[in-house]
Amino acid sequence: xxxxxxxxxxxxxSEGASLELRCNYSYGATPYLFWYVQSPGQGLQLxxxxxxxxxxxxxxxxxxxxxxxxxxxxxxxxxxxHWSDAAEYFCAVATGGGNKLTFGTGTQLKVEL
Amino acid sequence: xxxITQSPKYLFRKEGQNVxxxxxxxxxxxxxxxxxQDPGQGLRLIYYSQIxxxxxxxxxxxxxxxxxxxxxxxxxxVTSAQKNxxxxxxxxxxxxxxxxxxxxGSGTRLTVV
Numbered sequence: 001x002x003x004x005x006x007x008x009x010x011x012x013x014s015e016g017a018s019l020e021l022r023c024n025y026s027y028g029a030t031p032y033l034f035w036y037v038q039s040p041g042q043g044l045q046l047x048x049x050x051x052x053x054x055x056x057x058x059x060x061x062x063x064x065x066x067x068x069x070x071x072x073x074x075x076x077x078x079x080x081x082h083w084s085d086a087a088e089y090f091c092a093v094a095t096g097g098g099n100k101l102t103f104g105t106g107t108q109l110k111v112e113l
Numbered sequence: 114x115x116x117i118t119q120s121p122k123y124l125f126r127k128e129g130q131n132v133x134x135x136x137x138x139x140x141x142x143x144x145x146x147x148x149x150q151d152p153g154q155g156l157r158l159i160y161y162s163q164i165x166x167x168x169x170x171x172x173x174x175x176x177x178x179x180x181x182x183x184x185x186x187x188x189x190x191v192t193s194a195q196k197n198x199x200x201x202x203x204x205x206x207x208x209x210x211x212x213x214x215x216x217x218g219s220g221t222r223l224t225v226v
Contacts, residue, residue, distance in 0.1 A: 036217075041220065042219055042220065043203055043218050043219045043220055044205075044215075090155060100146065101156075101158075101215060106155050
């Protein structure tokens with residue numbers, strides 16, 4: 001069965017600094033990969049997704065992620081973090097033709113002013 | 114505007130009582146999902162439905178029940194058999210059974226008192 005690992009439970013960065021959130025997946029074939037963001041007490045909003053093609057995908061709010069098959073990773077990056085980016089971030093994987101997402105345990109991002 | 118509506122936002126239940134969480138969507142999506150979120154555990158799939166009058170158990174279905182009598186609605190009942198029901202519950206829908214384009218509701222926080 002597929003699985004997703006987000007090794008960092010909490011990350012703190014200063015406003016204006018760069019950000020990288022790690023995500024590793026376990027799946028035999030090429031997965032469909034997603035990053036979601038959740039503000040406290042709210043639902044999840046899709047930041048970006050990777051299905052195929054260019055391994056560097058651009059998302060909303062200035063985020064991007066790179067799919068690296070050799071490392072089974074799909075790390076999320078942002079060049080300059082804003083205070084409003086403070087939230088919890090979830091990586092998720094779906095199998096090709098599958099009908100459910102498997103989520104990682106999330107990374108809580110704190111932004112220091 | 115189309116979207117998913119979960120109600121109520123906060124729900125309190127006495128031990129031993131059943132309670133039903135509402136999820137309604139006007140996106141004309143075929144597939145709907147219920148997830149449970151606990152701190153540090155990410156989102157875990159409870160039940161999902163790909164089509165009206167059909168649904169499947171997810172990873173943690175014990176103590177829960179669902180129905181899908183209408184395309185727009187997918188209510189979740191938390192029964193007294195659920196040993197630890199206090200959690201944040203999220204409903205999602207997807208335009209296709211492949212689950213590749215999830216839209217999430219804003220969640221219901223259930224507390225057992």
